[in-house]
Amino acid sequence: MAGVNQLTDAFVNELKDVYHAEKQITKALPKMIKAASNPELRSAFEHHLDETRGQVDRLESCFESLDLAPKTKTCHGMVGILEEGAELMKEDGDAAVLDAMFIAAAQRVEHYEISAYGTLVEWAKQLGLDCRSLLEENLAEEKAADQKLTRIAEKSINRAAASGREPQLAHDRGRPGERLAQGASRVRKAVTGRKGTSRGRSARKR
Numbered sequence: 001m002a003g004v005n006q007l008t009d010a011f012v013n014e015l016k017d018v019y020h021a022e023k024q025i026t027k028a029l030p031k032m033i034k035a036a037s038n039p040e041l042r043s044a045f046e047h048h049l050d051e052t053r054g055q056v057d058r059l060e061s062c063f064e065s066l067d068l069a070p071k072t073k074t075c076h077g078m079v080g081i082l083e084e085g086a087e088l089m090k091e092d093g094d095a096a097v098l099d100a101m102f103i104a105a106a107q108r109v110e111h112y113e114i115s116a117y118g119t120l121v122e123w124a125k126q127l128g129l130d131c132r133s134l135l136e137e138n139l140a141e142e143k144a145a146d147q148k149l150t151r152i153a154e155k156s157i158n159r160a161a162a163s164g165r166e167p168q169l170a171h172d173r174g175r176p177g178e179r180l181a182q183g184a185s186r187v188r189k190a191v192t193g194r195k196g197t198s199r200g201r202s203a204r205k206r
């Protein structure tokens with residue numbers, strides 16, 4: 001970066017960063033839509049893909065309002081967050097557990113964006129820039145997307161993910177009550193951080 005002596009320099013830098021982030025998200029969301037199982041989650045991702053395309057347009061309008069050509073600057077934070085999401089999509093397993101993990105990954109994306117737009121809106125305010133309102137619109141959509149994911153997780157997916165559909169290995173068969181007890185002891189181990197037995201270890205690997 002060539003010297004940042006003015007807040008406008010920082011603003012443009014941040015604008016390029018979030019522009020890169022949003023463009024990447026438009027490529028990642030179609031894969032999330034395919035990977036998700038829960039219909040409500042899929043439609044939330046679909047809706048947010050539409051919104052994200054609109055957000056890219058708004059950012060381009062921001063550049064225009066500053067007499068700048070839209071330019072990206074690699075957002076390494078979002079690259080990393082989306083790489084983690086891509087890793088999850090290679091996993092197979094219980095559909096509800098995977099959906100719960102996709103929500104966790106997607107909410108990391110939203111929180112990162114909320115942080116970026118929060119900064120941009122405040123800086124635009126300081127600088128008296130008209131594009132502030134466009135950035136506020138993006139910020140509002142990110143917050144709503146985040147809250148919607150929370151609602152979907154709390155309403156159904158987290159419960160389905162926890163509902164005792166424990167994967168059964170040969171050594172781990174038992175009556176449902178026993179399986180639940182094993183699940184509880186696994187959770188205890190995870191929470192207390194105590195090293196598990198060989199069974200605990202194999203549970204973590206699953």
Ligand code: FE
Nearest residue numbers: 022052055113
């Ligand atoms: Fe976005």
Ligand code: ZN
Nearest residue numbers: 017075076077
């Ligand atoms: Zn970034």
Ligand code: FE
Nearest residue numbers: 110113142145
């Ligand atoms: Fe978003």
